[in-house]
Amino acid sequence: MKFKLFIVVILLSYSNLFSQDSNxxxxxNYPLPIDDNFIGRNxxxxxxxxxRYRFVNTSILNVGIALNSGVLKNTNSDNEIGIDVTVVSVQPRVFAELxxxxxxxxxxxVALGYSYMNFKSKNFSDTSVEDxxxxxxxxxxxxxxGIAYDITKTLFIQAQYDFVKLTVNNGVPNTRYNTEVNMLKLGLGYRL
Known part of the structure; x- marks a missing residue:
């Protein structure tokens, strides 16, 4: 595993030699739920x-597309109902960067897009649950x-805020608690 990580770091380090001003x-990032709702509480x-890929580059504005995927976790020791839940999110977006x-x-x-969140539940502590x-x-x-700050020409740190307005299934109350997700994301980026 360490060898694979080493190879990735070396390849990323030398990618600048072959692609000047890549897009x-x-x-x-580390995603941090920051609201009092079903995601923030659990x-x-x-x-x-x-x-990210920039397809429009001007002197003041870059426009492009982005794809992010993240993982949130709730283990049965963290909740009252005794269940492990893993959330995998996928977020395709269009962004503009100044x-x-x-x-x-x-x-x-700023970016606009759509979020897909898949909730995988397992390890119910209640043994009477069949599935x-x-x-x-x-x-x-x-x-x-968000905002990014360049540490070097290729390496940057960033902070982002995500707001997601979810649709609800039948039978789930259409309340702010069930439909609005707020996340703070802190991370590190590398321009290829």
Whole structure:
């Protein structure tokens, strides 16, 4: 595993030699639920990975597409009903990123997209439950804004805020608690 990680770091380090001013970047974030709702009360962030591609580059604005995928976890020791739940989210988006001449190391951005959240349940502590492995999906509109700060020409740190407005299934109350997800994401990125 350490060898594979070493190879990835070496390849990323040398990618700049072959692609000057590439339009791609990769990022790793820590997703932190920050609201009093069903996600904020019950789940902890594990990791999120993302890829961005800029297809419009001007002196002040970059526009592109992004794809992020993250994992949240709730173990049966963390909740009252005794169940392990893993949430895997996928977020395709369109983004716009500013290049401010007076602040060349700062890059604020906004993004619009859609979020797909898959909830995988297992390990029910109640042994009377026959089907202990279940899968549920929720999805909805996603709004994101953030800021990145360049550490070097290729390496940056970032903070992002995500708002997701989920649709609810029949029988689930259409309340803010059940439909609005707020996340703070802190991470590190690398321009390829």
């Amino acid at each position: 791609f970047n990769v990022e790793l 789940y902890n962030g594990i990791i999120e990975a993302g890829l 290049d401010i001449e007076a602040l060349p190391s700062f890059h604020p951005s 202990a492995n279940t899968l549920d999906s929720k999805n909805g509109f996603n709004f994101n804004f």
